[in-house]
Amino acid sequence: MAAPAPVRPPFGALKRIKFSRPRLAVAIPQQRHKSTSSRQDQIESEVMAMDIEELAKKHNMKLPPNPEAARSMDAETESRLSALRLPRNVQAIYLRPLKREAPYGLPVCDLQLRSFSVRNLELFADFALRAAYYLKLPAKGPVPLPRITERWTVPRSNFVHKKSQENWERVTLRRLIQIQDGHPETVQLWLGFLRKWQYHGVGMKANVFEHEGLDVGKDLDVKAELAKGETADTWRRFGSDETKEMQDKVKELLESEPFRRVLASEGQIDRPNLVVKPDKTREMKDEVEEMQDQVDELQDMVKETRDVVKELLGSNPSGRASPGEEQIDRSNVEAPPGEKGT
């Protein structure tokens, strides 16, 4: 029994399953020493040597029905059967996903898939495209976007030894699937379907674009009216750090004890630096005016005396009438007693 006989499983229906020659060293009973007087060993050895049907006949055993025999058919039927094709939707799985044509090319949804590994990413992108085809959504893709590489350099040791470090990286692969000219509800359906059957290790994010007709004005007015109540507050604070909570808190604080006292006392306190006394300036102005008047008077008097002196000296008899003289003649100004002496 050096050469191993074809391995035949000893019992019943196991025979129907076709085994391939086992590669590993299987303990084949043939190799054992023939042990005497063991019924089981006897049967086993018989089984190894003979065919099952013959054995059954020998021991008057009833065999279960042979499925192979039931399935056996004539050559013609068999050939026709093998020539039969799969249903189209099953056949489609073995082929690349079909795509619908977009009449206008207007993007409606951008689905981005991200993963660390290629296989499940590609599989899910494929799945998404097939789903889009069956929903009659024109899909473009999967477009491979640039990989995102994050790197870290970390010392190998837990303490000191900064000079020996190790580089680590994490590469994120991306695919983009764009839906063009799709009905928004259908797109939502598609996204929901993908979320329901989402694949492990693949992250998804979608940007959905909605479009309005040209007579948007009427709709907007209606929408604005509706939105005023609910979202007006949020829109007012859009982009700033001041949330509604915070502003309410500010109000609350300013009405609370220490602040109320401070605000109340605000009105009562004088601010000496800032107060201007208008009375004094008026006084000063008056004084200045008086002084100016006095100066003018003195000037006039000086001119008078000069003219008088000139007359007395008789410098110009025909000549010009000095303006001072004329003034003297016409006006009734009295010269002060002190001046006349000089």
Added chain:
Amino acid sequence: MAPFRAKKLDLGCFVNVMTMRDHTKRKVFAENEVERQALRYITRNTTLPQRVRAQAQLQLTQMNCYTRYTQIKNRCVMGGKGRGVLKDFRMSRFQFRINALRANLPGVKKANW
């Protein structure tokens, strides 16, 4: 820390005195954030009277230090270390390396280029 410390430990990561304190600080900050923001707003609003602004600043200084954002420190989740912590993994460098070698971090591999 005494008035803010939780009666029952509610920490998910590595338990350490420092980690407990940091966790407490985060909780206290979250509770008082709105009040702190409001006081800061009052302090910085130039249209309000000076005394009110000063009062707000005073009140701000009197608040417990655990309410301050700057007291919070990202600590290693595995070892409680305060230095060399990578934000992406919430672990310090050596812990990151250990876990990366054991393939506990999805997508992280030795870089080679």
